Amino acid sequence: MDSAVCAALAARDYEACALHFSYGQRTEARELHSFGAICDRLKIEQRLHLTIDLFRRIGGSALTDPKIAVPHGAEEIGTGIPVTYVPFRNAHFLSAAVSWAEVVGAEKVIIGAVEQDSSGYPDCRPSYYAAFNELVKQGTKNGNIEVITPLIRMRKAEIVRLGLELGAPFDLTWSCYEDTETACGRCDSCVLRLRAFAAAGLPDPIPYRSRDAVV
Amino acid sequence: MDSAVCAALAARDYEACALHFSYGQRTEARELHSFGAICDRLKIEQRLHLTIDLFRRIGGSALTDPKIAVPHGAEEIGTGIPVTYVPFRNAHFLSAAVSWAEVVGAEKVIIGAVEQDSSGYPDCRPSYYAAFNELVKQGTKNGNIEVITPLIRMRKAEIVRLGLELGAPFDLTWSCYEDTETACGRCDSCVLRLRAFAAAGLPDPIPYRSRDAVV
Numbered sequence: 001m002d003s004a005v006c007a008a009l010a011a012r013d014y015e016a017c018a019l020h021f022s023y024g025q026r027t028e029a030r031e032l033h034s035f036g037a038i039c040d041r042l043k044i045e046q047r048l049h050l051t052i053d054l055f056r057r058i059g060g061s062a063l064t065d066p067k068i069a070v071p072h073g074a075e076e077i078g079t080g081i082p083v084t085y086v087p088f089r090n091a092h093f094l095s096a097a098v099s100w101a102e103v104v105g106a107e108k109v110i111i112g113a114v115e116q117d118s119s120g121y122p123d124c125r126p127s128y129y130a131a132f133n134e135l136v137k138q139g140t141k142n143g144n145i146e147v148i149t150p151l152i153r154m155r156k157a158e159i160v161r162l163g164l165e166l167g168a169p170f171d172l173t174w175s176c177y178e179d180t181e182t183a184c185g186r187c188d189s190c191v192l193r194l195r196a197f198a199a200a201g202l203p204d205p206i207p208y209r210s211r212d213a214v215v
Numbered sequence: 216m217d218s219a220v221c222a223a224l225a226a227r228d229y230e231a232c233a234l235h236f237s238y239g240q241r242t243e244a245r246e247l248h249s250f251g252a253i254c255d256r257l258k259i260e261q262r263l264h265l266t267i268d269l270f271r272r273i274g275g276s277a278l279t280d281p282k283i284a285v286p287h288g289a290e291e292i293g294t295g296i297p298v299t300y301v302p303f304r305n306a307h308f309l310s311a312a313v314s315w316a317e318v319v320g321a322e323k324v325i326i327g328a329v330e331q332d333s334s335g336y337p338d339c340r341p342s343y344y345a346a347f348n349e350l351v352k353q354g355t356k357n358g359n360i361e362v363i364t365p366l367i368r369m370r371k372a373e374i375v376r377l378g379l380e381l382g383a384p385f386d387l388t389w390s391c392y393e394d395t396e397t398a399c400g401r402c403d404s405c406v407l408r409l410r411a412f413a414a415a416g417l418p419d420p421i422p423y424r425s426r427d428a429v430v
Contacts, residue, residue, distance in 0.1 A: 060318035087317035091310040102302035103275035135346040
C-alpha cells in the first residue's frame, strides 16, 4: 500500500517510471500482478521488472526462505528486527533505481519507506536514506539524483487518507507476506495494514481470511 | 588484477568467501572462468556467483551495451568519466556482498577499488566508500560489517608488487574490457594494467594482441 501511494504521488507530480522486483519473496507472482494493474490504473507506461536471485540463494529471511516461518502475532511488532528482515534488501532496490535513473535522466527516486507503524527494519529509517543519498551524490556521474521518502514520517492511517485523496489503487495492492489469494490477516504486514485502515475509519478493499488479529 | 590481489590478501588474513558477478559485461564468460581458477589456486571454497540482468537491460555503458564501442586511446584516460562507466555499478556489487556477509556472519567486505591510475569512475574514490560504510552501519541488522579497500590509495605498480609478494595469481586474471582470448592491449583496462607491470619492472604473464599503446 505504501508503494501504491508513492506511485500515485509520482504519477501526479512527475513523468513517472515504475520499477518492480521479483526477489524470491513468497508472494512474488501476486505482487507482480499488482504491479502491472497499478501501473495500468495510474497510466505509468515506463516499467521495469527485475529479478534478483540473490536473496533466495543466500536465505536468512522468512520472506525468501521457505524453511523459516512467517511469524503471526501482532504483539511482537516493533520489539526488534523481525525474521522477515531481508538482509540489506532496500540497498538493492535503491541501487537498481539509481542505475536506471542515471540512464533515463530521472532526478528523483521515490520509495514508500515508513518508519513508525513498521516492522522495525533498519532500512526504513530516515538516517538510512540520508546515508544513501550521500552515496548517490558520491557515486553517480552527475550527483544530481535524490532518493525521496514522502511517507517516512507518516503514521499508517495518514498514509491511507493520503492514498484516498490521491486515488491510490488500494484495491489492486498486495501486502500479505504469506498468502496470494486471500490475505492472511495475521502476518506483520497484514496487521499493520488492517490497523491503518481501522485507524483511518475506512474499509480495506482487499479480502482477508481473518481480521481478528487487529480487533 | 586488483580483485585477485584482494582475494590473495583475504585468503591470507581471513576465512575468505568469494563473490563474482556476471552482469552482462562483454567478457562475462572469460571473467567467470578466471574467478573459478583464482579461487581454486587460493583455496577459497565458499563461492557465490550471481547474475545481474539490470545493466544489460538499461544499457548506458560500453561494457554492457554492444552498441556503444569500447574506447581505444590511452591519452583519454583520466580526462573525465568514460563511456565504460556502468551506472552505479559498485553499489550493486557491494550490496550483494553485504547481504551475503549478514547471512554468513562475515565482518569485512574487501573490494579492489583503486583511485589513482584508474579510469576515473566515481565509485572508486575513498569518499564513496566512506558513504557506503555509513549506509551499512545504518542499514544492517548489527551494523558490524565494514567494507575495506586496501588498494584504494596505491599506485598500480605498487599493486603489482604487492600481488607478487602475496602470490596473487596474475596469470589467471582477466582485465581486458573487450576480448576474451588474447587481451586487446588498447582499452583503458589493458593500458592501465600494462603500464602497471612496466612501472613495476615485471612481465605481465597474460597474452596481448598488442603492447604498443603503452610504449
